[in-house]
Amino acid sequence: MNLVEIRRLSKSFGGLSVINGLDLQLGENEILGVIGPNGAGKTTLFNLISGVHAPSEGSIFYRGVDIGRAQAWDRCRLGIGRTFQVPRPYARMSVYENVLVAAVHGGGLSSRAARKEAEQALDLTGLARRYAEPAGQLTLLDLKRLELCRALAIRPRLLLLDEIAGGLTDAESLALLDIVRQVHRRGAAIIWIEHVLHALRRLASRLVVLHGGGLLADGDPEAVLADPRVKAVYLGE
Amino acid sequence: MAKLTSYAAPLRGLLVLGAVALAFGPWLFGGVTQIFLTQFFCMLVLALMWNLLAGYADIVTLGQHGFVGVGAYALYGFTALGGVNPFVAVLLAGLVAFLVAIPTMALVFRLRAVYLAVGTWVVAEALMLTAGKLPGLGQGSGASLPVAVARMLGATPSARFASIYWLAFALALAAFLTTYLLLRSRIGLGLTAMRDNEEAAGAMGVDLRRARILCFLLTAPFLGVAGAVITLQKLRVSPMSSFSVNEWTVFVIFNVVIGGIGSLEGPILGTLLFFVLRDHLADLGPWHLIVLGALSIATMLLEPRGLWGLARRALNFDLIPVSRAPSREFAARFQGGPTPQGEREISAHPAE
Numbered sequence: 299m300n301l302v303e304i305r306r307l308s309k310s311f312g313g314l315s316v317i318n319g320l321d322l323q324l325g326e327n328e329i330l331g332v333i334g335p336n337g338a339g340k341t342t343l344f345n346l347i348s349g350v351h352a353p354s355e356g357s358i359f360y361r362g363v364d365i366g367r368a369q370a371w372d373r374c375r376l377g378i379g380r381t382f383q384v385p386r387p388y389a390r391m392s393v394y395e396n397v398l399v400a401a402v403h404g405g406g407l408s409s410r411a412a413r414k415e416a417e418q419a420l421d422l423t424g425l426a427r428r429y430a431e432p433a434g435q436l437t438l439l440d441l442k443r444l445e446l447c448r449a450l451a452i453r454p455r456l457l458l459l460d461e462i463a464g465g466l467t468d469a470e471s472l473a474l475l476d477i478v479r480q481v482h483r484r485g486a487a488i489i490w491i492e493h494v495l496h497a498l499r500r501l502a503s504r505l506v507v508l509h510g511g512g513l514l515a516d517g518d519p520e521a522v523l524a525d526p527r528v529k530a531v532y533l534g535e
Numbered sequence: 536m537a538k539l540t541s542y543a544a545p546l547r548g549l550l551v552l553g554a555v556a557l558a559f560g561p562w563l564f565g566g567v568t569q570i571f572l573t574q575f576f577c578m579l580v581l582a583l584m585w586n587l588l589a590g591y592a593d594i595v596t597l598g599q600h601g602f603v604g605v606g607a608y609a610l611y612g613f614t615a616l617g618g619v620n621p622f623v624a625v626l627l628a629g630l631v632a633f634l635v636a637i638p639t640m641a642l643v644f645r646l647r648a649v650y651l652a653v654g655t656w657v658v659a660e661a662l663m664l665t666a667g668k669l670p671g672l673g674q675g676s677g678a679s680l681p682v683a684v685a686r687m688l689g690a691t692p693s694a695r696f697a698s699i700y701w702l703a704f705a706l707a708l709a710a711f712l713t714t715y716l717l718l719r720s721r722i723g724l725g726l727t728a729m730r731d732n733e734e735a736a737g738a739m740g741v742d743l744r745r746a747r748i749l750c751f752l753l754t755a756p757f758l759g760v761a762g763a764v765i766t767l768q769k770l771r772v773s774p775m776s777s778f779s780v781n782e783w784t785v786f787v788i789f790n791v792v793i794g795g796i797g798s799l800e801g802p803i804l805g806t807l808l809f810f811v812l813r814d815h816l817a818d819l820g821p822w823h824l825i826v827l828g829a830l831s832i833a834t835m836l837l838e839p840r841g842l843w844g845l846a847r848r849a850l851n852f853d854l855i856p857v858s859r860a861p862s863r864e865f866a867a868r869f870q871g872g873p874t875p876q877g878e879r880e881i882s883a884h885p886a887e
Contacts, residue, residue: 404740
C-alpha cells in the first residue's frame with residue numbers, strides 16, 4: 299500500500315483554480331522531489347496535504363484513510379510533519395520550547411519523553427547550542443533548521459519540506475541536506491518542494507513537475523529534467 | 536548588565552511577599568485603601584482573563600462586560616430575590632456566567648477575527664438589554680441590594696469592607712493561579728505557541744479548537760464572579776453600569792495592551808498603572824481617560840509587547856516563570872561557552 303494516494307485532487311480559491319484533478323502516489327520511505335514554476339500549485343499541494351486548506355474536490359489517502367477533511371493538528375498527530383517556506387517560528391518562545399511544542403502536541407509524548415525527543419532533534423539539526431535563545435532572533439539558516447527540527451520532533455512518517463534550501467548558500471543547503479538524509483534513514487517518506495535543483499538531485503529518488511495545478515512529468519529525476527516539455531516550462535529552454 | 540538575572544530571585548520573593556501582605560489587607564489598611572484594592576483585584580481578574588483570550592487563544596473579545604453583567608444580575612437575583620447567602624451567591628454567579636458562555640460560544644465561534652470581536656460585543660449588549668427587561672430586577676434604572684443582604688457580609692461597615700476585600704483577593708489569587716498553572720501545563724505550551732503563530736501551532740499538532748473552547752469556558756465564571764464581587768461593593772445593579780463596556784472591556788483592553796499582551800506580568804503591570812494613573816489624574820476629569828487612551832496607542836505603535844516587553848528586554852528573565860527548560864544534562868553541555876565540548880556540529884560539506 300502506498301503511504302499517500304492523492305486522487306483527482308482540485309483546489310480553487312474563488313474563481314482561481316490552483317490544483318486541477320491531480321493524481322499522485324508516494325511509497326513508504328520514498329523521497330519525492332516536486333518542482334514547477336511559480337504558481338504551479340506546489341505550496342497549495344502541501345497546504346492540502348497538511349490540512350491548512352480543505353480540497354474543493356478529490357481525496358487524499360494517507361495510510362489508507364481519507365484525511366482530506368481532517369484538521370491540521372489531527373493530521374500532524376497521524377505523523378505528517380511539515381516545514382514552512384517562510385519560516386514561522388514561535389518567536390517569543392525559546393528554540394527548545396519551539397521543538398517541545400511539536401514533541402508534546404504533534405508527537406503526543408509524555409513530558410519526559412517529549413523532552414528527550416526535543417533534545418535529540420536539536421542535536422540532530424545542530425541547533426542544540428542555541429536551545430535557550432528566543433526563536434525570533436535566529437539567522438535564516440537556523441530558522442530553516444528550526445523548521446526541520448520541529449517537524450522531526452513529531453516523529454513524522456511523512457515529511458513535507460517546502461523550499462528548505464531556498465535563500466541559503468550552497469554550503470548551508472548541503473548542511474541541511476545531510477540532516478534530511480538522516481531523517482530519511484530514520485524511516486520517513488519525504489515530499490520536497492525545491493527550486494535548488496542540485497539539492498534535490500542528490501536525494502530525490504523520483505521527481506514530479508507541477509504545471510498549472512496538474513502533473514507535467516513524473517519519474518526518475520534525470521529523465522524528468524531531460525524531458526523537453528519540462529525544459530520548456532520550468533527551465534525556460 | 537548581563538547580571539540583572541541575579542535580581543530574579545529577590546524580585547520574585549518580593550512579589551510573593553507582597554501577595555502574602557495583601558492577604559492581611561483588612562488588618563493593614565483603612566477602609567478607603569481596602570475599597571481601592573478591592574477594585575484593583577476585580578480589574579486584575581478582568582485583565583488576566585482578557586489577556587488569556589486575546590493574548591493567547593486569539594479570541595479578541597469586546598464583550599467581556601457581558602459576563603461581568605450576568606454575574607452582577609445573578610448575584611442580585613440569588614441574594615435579593617432568592618435569599619441565598621451572598622458568599623454562596625458569588626459562586627453561583629460564576630456558574631450562571633459559565634452556563635451563559637456555552638450558547639454564546641456556539642454562536643460567536645462561528646466567526647473569526649474582527650467579526651468575532653463584533654459578535655461578542657453584540658451578545659454582551661443583547662444580555663444588557665435582556666437584564667433591563669427582567670421583572671423584579673429594577674429594569675432600566677436598576678435596583679439596590681437590600682440592607683439585609685449587606686448585613687450578611689458583616690455586622691459593621693468595616694467587617695463588610697473586609698469580607699468584600701477578601702472575596703476579591705481570593706478571586707484575584709484564584710484567577711492568577713489558574714492562569715499560571717494553565718500556562719505551565721501542556722495546554723499552556725500549545726497556547727503559547729498559538730500566541731506566537733497560530734498556523735504553525737496547528738501544523739505542529741496543537742488542537743486550536745479545543746484550546747479556544749477551554750479558554751472561553753474557563754474565563755466566563757471568573758468574569759461572572761468578578762461581576763458579583765463588584766456588585767457587592769457597589770450594592771447596586773443597573774444595566775448601564777453592571778454591563779459597562781467602558782469599565783469592564785475598554786479599560787481592561789487598555790490595561791492589558793499597556794502592560795504587555797501575551798504575558799502573565801503584563802496584565803498585572805497594566806492594571807497597577809491604571810490605578811496609579813486614575814489616582815493621580817483624577818483631578819483632570821475625563822482627561823485622565825484621554826491620557827490612558829493616548830498611552831495605549833503609543834504602546835501599540837512603539838512597543839507592541841507593552842511595558843513588560845520593555846522591562847523584559849532589559850531584565851532578560853521572566854518575573855513569573857512559565858517557560859520550560861531541557862534536562863540538566865542537556866543544558867550542562869552548554870554552560871562552558873558558545874562552542875562547548877560534545878556539541879555535534881553539522882558539517883558544511885557532508886561526505887557523499
